[in-house]
Amino acid sequence: xxxxxxxxxxxxxxxxxxxxxxxxxxxxxxxxxxxxxxxxxxxxxxxxxxxxxxxxxxxxxxxxxxxxxxxxxxxxxxxxxxxxxxxxxxxxxxxxxxxxxxxxxxxxxxxxxxxxxxxxxxxxxxxxxxxxxxxxxxxxxxxxxxxxxxxxxxxxxxxxxxxxxxxxxxxxxxxxxxxxxxxxxxxxxxxxxxxxxxxxxxxxxxxxxxxx
Amino acid sequence: xxxxxxxxxxxxxxxxxxxxxxxxxxxxxxxxxxxxxxxxxxxxxxxxxxxxxxxxxxxxxxxxxxxxxxxxxxxxxxxxxxxxxxxxxxxxxxxxxxxxxxxxxxxxxxxxxxxxxxxxxxxxxxxxxxxxxxxxxxxxxxxxxxxxxxxxxxxxxxxxxxxxxxxxxxxxxxxxxxxxxxxxxxxxxxxxxxxxxxxxxxxxx
Amino acid sequence: xxxxxxxxxxxxxxxxxxxxxxxxxxxxxxxxxxxxxxxxxxxxxxxxxxxxxxxxxxxxxxxxxxxxxxxxxxxxxxxxxxxxxxxxxxxxxxxxxxxxxxxxxxxxxxxxxxxxxxxxxxxxxxxxxxxxxxxxxxxxxxxxxxxxxxxxxxxxxxxxxxxxxxxxxxxxxxxxxxxxxxxxxxxxxxxxxxxxxxxx
Amino acid sequence: xxxxxxxxxxxxxxxxxxxxxxxxxxxxxxxxxxxxxxxxxxxxxxxxxxxxxxxxxxxxxxxxxxxxxxxxxxxxxxxxxxxxxxxxxxxxxxxxxxxxxxxxxxxxxxxxxxxxxxxxxxxxxxxxxxxxxxxxxxxxxxxxxxxxxxxxxxxxxxxxxxxxxxxxxxxxxxxxxxxxxxxxxxxxxxxxxxxxxxxxxxxxxxxxxxxxxxxxxxxxxxxxxxxxx
Numbered sequence: 001x002x003x004x005x006x007x008x009x010x011x012x013x014x015x016x017x018x019x020x021x022x023x024x025x026x027x028x029x030x031x032x033x034x035x036x037x038x039x040x041x042x043x044x045x046x047x048x049x050x051x052x053x054x055x056x057x058x059x060x061x062x063x064x065x066x067x068x069x070x071x072x073x074x075x076x077x078x079x080x081x082x083x084x085x086x087x088x089x090x091x092x093x094x095x096x097x098x099x100x101x102x103x104x105x106x107x108x109x110x111x112x113x114x115x116x117x118x119x120x121x122x123x124x125x126x127x128x129x130x131x132x133x134x135x136x137x138x139x140x141x142x143x144x145x146x147x148x149x150x151x152x153x154x155x156x157x158x159x160x161x162x163x164x165x166x167x168x169x170x171x172x173x174x175x176x177x178x179x180x181x182x183x184x185x186x187x188x189x190x191x192x193x194x195x196x197x198x199x200x201x202x203x204x205x206x207x208x209x210x211x212x
Numbered sequence: 213x214x215x216x217x218x219x220x221x222x223x224x225x226x227x228x229x230x231x232x233x234x235x236x237x238x239x240x241x242x243x244x245x246x247x248x249x250x251x252x253x254x255x256x257x258x259x260x261x262x263x264x265x266x267x268x269x270x271x272x273x274x275x276x277x278x279x280x281x282x283x284x285x286x287x288x289x290x291x292x293x294x295x296x297x298x299x300x301x302x303x304x305x306x307x308x309x310x311x312x313x314x315x316x317x318x319x320x321x322x323x324x325x326x327x328x329x330x331x332x333x334x335x336x337x338x339x340x341x342x343x344x345x346x347x348x349x350x351x352x353x354x355x356x357x358x359x360x361x362x363x364x365x366x367x368x369x370x371x372x373x374x375x376x377x378x379x380x381x382x383x384x385x386x387x388x389x390x391x392x393x394x395x396x397x398x399x400x401x402x403x404x405x406x407x408x409x410x411x412x413x414x415x416x417x
Numbered sequence: 418x419x420x421x422x423x424x425x426x427x428x429x430x431x432x433x434x435x436x437x438x439x440x441x442x443x444x445x446x447x448x449x450x451x452x453x454x455x456x457x458x459x460x461x462x463x464x465x466x467x468x469x470x471x472x473x474x475x476x477x478x479x480x481x482x483x484x485x486x487x488x489x490x491x492x493x494x495x496x497x498x499x500x501x502x503x504x505x506x507x508x509x510x511x512x513x514x515x516x517x518x519x520x521x522x523x524x525x526x527x528x529x530x531x532x533x534x535x536x537x538x539x540x541x542x543x544x545x546x547x548x549x550x551x552x553x554x555x556x557x558x559x560x561x562x563x564x565x566x567x568x569x570x571x572x573x574x575x576x577x578x579x580x581x582x583x584x585x586x587x588x589x590x591x592x593x594x595x596x597x598x599x600x601x602x603x604x605x606x607x608x609x610x611x612x613x614x615x616x617x
Numbered sequence: 618x619x620x621x622x623x624x625x626x627x628x629x630x631x632x633x634x635x636x637x638x639x640x641x642x643x644x645x646x647x648x649x650x651x652x653x654x655x656x657x658x659x660x661x662x663x664x665x666x667x668x669x670x671x672x673x674x675x676x677x678x679x680x681x682x683x684x685x686x687x688x689x690x691x692x693x694x695x696x697x698x699x700x701x702x703x704x705x706x707x708x709x710x711x712x713x714x715x716x717x718x719x720x721x722x723x724x725x726x727x728x729x730x731x732x733x734x735x736x737x738x739x740x741x742x743x744x745x746x747x748x749x750x751x752x753x754x755x756x757x758x759x760x761x762x763x764x765x766x767x768x769x770x771x772x773x774x775x776x777x778x779x780x781x782x783x784x785x786x787x788x789x790x791x792x793x794x795x796x797x798x799x800x801x802x803x804x805x806x807x808x809x810x811x812x813x814x815x816x817x818x819x820x821x822x823x824x825x826x827x828x829x830x831x832x833x834x835x836x837x838x839x840x841x842x843x844x845x846x
Contacts (some may be wrong), residue, residue: 006792028483115388178610539762561721
């Protein structure tokens with residue numbers, strides 16, 4: 001199924017763990033602990049601190065506590081978007097969750113630019129994603145090149161491509177062992193081997209499990 | 213749907229065989245087949261034709277479009293046309309794949325046919341690529357895909373629909389934030405699009 | 418405010434991070450981790466209740482933002498913890514389809530007691546659903562997983578399995594490395610369990 | 618022809634009749650009885666629709682029951698045939714294909730039921746009996762599944778947590794993305810289909826194929842004017 005954020009989606013929890021740069025507007029009593037750079041008990045106005053998105057997103061957009069700073073990465077991409085030159089940006093290096101993080105910050109952007117940027121960026125890069133999923137020659141590690149949403153799409157493309165290549169070459173219609181069973185067998189062989197070598201705790205990391 | 217499922221669906225189409233045995237008609241659930249009379253052609257579903265051919269119980273009669281001249285014409289037409297041309301069969305790739313792999317010697321000039329058909333498939337694949345590009349650039353959420361066969365459609369699946377879903381989600385987000393800057397929901401149609409404001413909601417005992 | 422206010426939610430997030438990173442069928446249930454998160458939730462909650470009552474009586478709004486933050490932290494902890502259980506549940510369900518109704522012992526050791534019960538409840542519920550389909554005629558959803566190609570398939574025995582009886586009563590001796598031409602539908606499960614290997 | 622062969626052949630011819638008989642009373646008199654072939658066609662369309670639709674579609678219990686009894690009937694017929702008898706092999710192959718369609722169809726529904734359990738149960742509660750999406754068996758399974766999940770969450774965590782807030786339960790409901798893009802094939806001509814977010818309209822010609830957000834064509838699929846491919 002396609003990624004669609006819900007209460008239980010782990011990616012959404014990872015995105016909302018990301019930190020957001022905020023300027024404190026009013027004194028916030030007994031919240032000094034949020035400011036790593038100071039020892040004061042209260043959070044003093046004027047300070048700039050990083051707060052988790054899971055907290056920021058619960059506040060009203062026009063709350064009086066903080067002003068949210070729009071991350072540079074979206075401004076930097078803005079120029080490339082206008083020149084339709086986003087294909088070769090290594091988005092994963094800018095931010096692992098470039099799109100989803102940007103989506104959450106969109107309402108806090110005074111001049112309403114982020115929403116448009118992430119929409120345009122993905123639109124321009126999808127053709128590129130389609131091509132590289134067909135013949136992924138580009139060796140640089142995918143994490144750098146693609147953000148989380150893109151690597152999911154890329155994986156889907158590669159999976160389909162492999163299925164088609166196998167089908168066209170008449171391979172792949174045998175019934176095969178279930179992945180979990182296979183993985184379990186491999187783990188079992190590793191554990192037995194570490195048992196035979198009498199190396200006790202050596203062998204597989206999970207060998208702390210006693211084989212009865 | 214991966215290609216093996218599309219093959220499963222494509223295997224239903226009928227093809228002519230010449231059995232080397234005789235038998236009463238068979239009343240299958242999907243319909244009746246036969247009667248089978250040795251040496252006389254009869255139409256059967258492709259899945260049955262392939263099975264009988266592997267058991268050397270019949271010869272497969274390639275469909276009339278599966279010959280070099282017709283296919284060369286189709287290839288030229290496909291090259292020339294900006295749009296996808298109509299294929300001789302809704303499952304031309306599945307039929308070609310099954311017939312040529314099960315009974316190459318029933319198909320005259322089989323190897324040449326194989327390459328022409330692969331060329332046609334590749335031309336259409338790259339045409340599909342460019343039309344996707346235009347479609348996405350055109351900010352459309354809707355496009356016509358006439359004359360594309362099931363196997364071709366599923367060659368860009370799920371990456372194309374998934375990408376369009378995300379693009380649409382971010383488009384809705386961008387336009388929504390232009391309209392109002394109300395507090396954020398997880399997603400417009402998602403579980404808690406109406407995240408209530410903090411102040412009045414917490415721990416009502 | 419006795420307890421030290423630190424950035425809440427990190428422990429709960431780590432729980433989830435470790436689970437996501439582990440590629441094993443299912444890693445051991447993190448008893449301590451879960452307990453620590455529940456304790457953090459309890460601590461936050463109790464202090465919030467205390468603060469809310471003093472707010473009701475004194476009307477002093479100055480600690481409102483702190484209360485706000487702490488409540489968000491409490492909800493965050495809950496969400497991470499429940500997502501941890503939800504992800505584990507997905508893997509436990511997958512095991513029913515991959516291993517069948519009996520889970521290998523060494524994997525069972527990674528499950529806490531409620532998870533073993535969850536597996537058994539799910540397995541029973543699935544079995545009774547499959548029996549009831551079609552007004553009681555029943556259907557086995559754990560077979561016919563791929564489109565059928567041929568009726569019979571060539572298989573090789575990976576390990577000694579002993580006697581295997583086909584639907585028509587014929588008995589086949591499955592000895593290590595022995596090869597057989599058997600009905601696909603009836604041996605599909607044995608191939609998926611790694612006892613037989615599909616060669617042609 | 619050997620005795621069993623005669624039995625099989627005229628038996629074959631009768632399968633249409635008794636199937637029709639089995640279905641007669643449900644249909645009004647003038648509607649001609651449904652054939653096994655029609656039941657298979659309906660199930661195949663329901664199967665491809667289900668695989669491609671983001672949400673759970675209406676159940677096909679009647680068709681499923683008819684097909685299961687037809688398959689059982691066929692197997693009964695062939696019990697005394699030789700394993701390599703031409704008819705046995707061909708019928709068996711077809712039954713394997715039909716079994717695959719039915720199991721794949723039900724597995725696909727089960728996956729949606731397990732993913733969107735509470736969402737489906739809530740919607741079912743508000744639906745008329747005729748519009749139910751879950752079959753009776755699926756409804757029982759869905760209810761049990763929701764209970765087992767709550768039990769697991771309760772035993773391990775929620776019993777130790779402060780009581781639920783207003784709106785928290787809704788927050789945890791997993792819903793399908795009804796705006797997911799799908800591939801559609803029009804069975805009949807349909808005019809004035811809204812295709813864009815800006816209410817742009819289009820007429821669908823029979824056999825035409827489109828890529829379009831599911832929500833905009835959900836009712837066409839339900840009314841069988843179009844199908845998902």
